[in-house]
Amino acid sequence: xxxxxxxxxxxxxxxxxxxxxxxxxxxxxxxxxGAVLVWADPGNxxxxxTDGRYTVxxxxxxxxxxxVSGRDVAAALLNEAHNGGARRIAIEADAVSLAQYTALxxxxxxxxxxxxxxxxxxxxxxxxxxxxxxxxxxCAAADAGLAAIIAAxxxxxxxxERQVARAxxxxxxxxxxxxxxxETIVAAGANSAVPHHRPTDAVLCHGDFVxxxxxxxxxxxxxxxTRTFVLGTASGWQCDVYDLVSAAAAAGREAARAGAELAxxxxxxxxxxxxxxxxxxxxxxxxxxxxxQIHEAPSVGSTATGTLRSGAVVTVEPGVxxxxxxxxxxxxxxxxxxxxxxxxxxxxRAFTVLG
Numbered sequence: 001x002x003x004x005x006x007x008x009x010x011x012x013x014x015x016x017x018x019x020x021x022x023x024x025x026x027x028x029x030x031x032x033x034g035a036v037l038v039w040a041d042p043g044n045x046x047x048x049x050t051d052g053r054y055t056v057x058x059x060x061x062x063x064x065x066x067x068v069s070g071r072d073v074a075a076a077l078l079n080e081a082h083n084g085g086a087r088r089i090a091i092e093a094d095a096v097s098l099a100q101y102t103a104l105x106x107x108x109x110x111x112x113x114x115x116x117x118x119x120x121x122x123x124x125x126x127x128x129x130x131x132x133x134x135x136x137x138x139c140a141a142a143d144a145g146l147a148a149i150i151a152a153x154x155x156x157x158x159x160x161e162r163q164v165a166r167a168x169x170x171x172x173x174x175x176x177x178x179x180x181x182x183e184t185i186v187a188a189g190a191n192s193a194v195p196h197h198r199p200t201d202a203v204l205c206h207g208d209f210v211x212x213x214x215x216x217x218x219x220x221x222x223x224x225x226t227r228t229f230v231l232g233t234a235s236g237w238q239c240d241v242y243d244l245v246s247a248a249a250a251a252g253r254e255a256a257r258a259g260a261e262l263a264x265x266x267x268x269x270x271x272x273x274x275x276x277x278x279x280x281x282x283x284x285x286x287x288x289x290x291x292x293q294i295h296e297a298p299s300v301g302s303t304a305t306g307t308l309r310s311g312a313v314v315t316v317e318p319g320v321x322x323x324x325x326x327x328x329x330x331x332x333x334x335x336x337x338x339x340x341x342x343x344x345x346x347x348x349r350a351f352t353v354l355g
Contacts, residue, residue, distance in 0.1 A: 014040060180217065
């Protein structure tokens with residue numbers, strides 16, 4: 001991992017990691033104040049810094065890395081780096097504010113600070129077996145939670161979007177989730193045409209599309225799934241839109257293979273919706289990476305660059321949204337491989353009329 005981190009900056013003495021998600025990925029430490037210094041020379045011994053609130057925790061989670069105590073963790077590690085003979089340090093440009101950068105430059109004017117982007121994020125794209133297992137467990141908690149509220153009669157006319165969302169979140173907790181991955185989306189009727197609608201007191205009605213986008217967290221790793229149902233009786237246009245999105249989702253999953261161009265994966269699903277006459281109604285990218293964050297690299301969209309890597313975990317989530325009428329999204333979390341992707345979200349994708 002050290003070699004991969006340093007490949008983009010072979011001429012630095014060390015790399016300072018201050019993004020807390022990346023700190024967790026590299027060290028296992030999950031506190032709210034921390035940073036890691038990775039030396040180019042492994043003989044120096046990498047460092048972690050946090051303050052007195054987390055001394056015990058950092059010992060439990062990152063006991064093999066030497067602790068440098070300090071409230072200003074970045075300054076504490078740069079001071080150690082300077083004392084250790086470092087002169088050129090790479091820092092995470094996207095995680096350091098202008099004020100922080102200015103303070104670090106003024107406090108360590110003999111150090112050259114080099115901007116770096118995406119170093120750890122690139123490593124995080126490919127998941128190992130333990131990471132995939134955690135994401136699979138998060139998917140299972142979400143699947144079980146949805147099944148539980150359907151069995152309990154929560155998805156029926158008369159309930160509100162907010163009531164269904166809260167019931168689903170508690171059900172995910174009851175089935176092993178440590179947290180919810182993001183604010184649960186429950187969108188009924190015309191609200192289902194809003195891609196990221198937030199639940200309100202709108203009442204679910206007979207004949208509504210109900211779009212539910214939700215996820216769980218297990219061991220810090222996220223899941224993401226969307227299912228769309230109809231309550232009571234489905235109309236012809238609802239069946240047609242659902243079938244179109246379902247076909248696009250299948251095309252996207254089939255295209256999601258190692259080595260595929262990210263934009264081409266998006267195009268495979270988008271072509272189906274274009275051919276169905278709803279290209280203008282598919283208003284977002286096909287998917288995104290999932291892991292320690294609900295949205296992380298890679299992005300799978302029409303303007304994305306690069307290719308899918310074996311072991312990446314991404315979503316495939318085409319949608320068609322008809323303002324004032326309703327919308328459909330079908331989303332799965334999948335593991336990319338050389339062959340067909342492995343689907344981690346198990347809830348049936350077939351067109352389903354509830355009640």
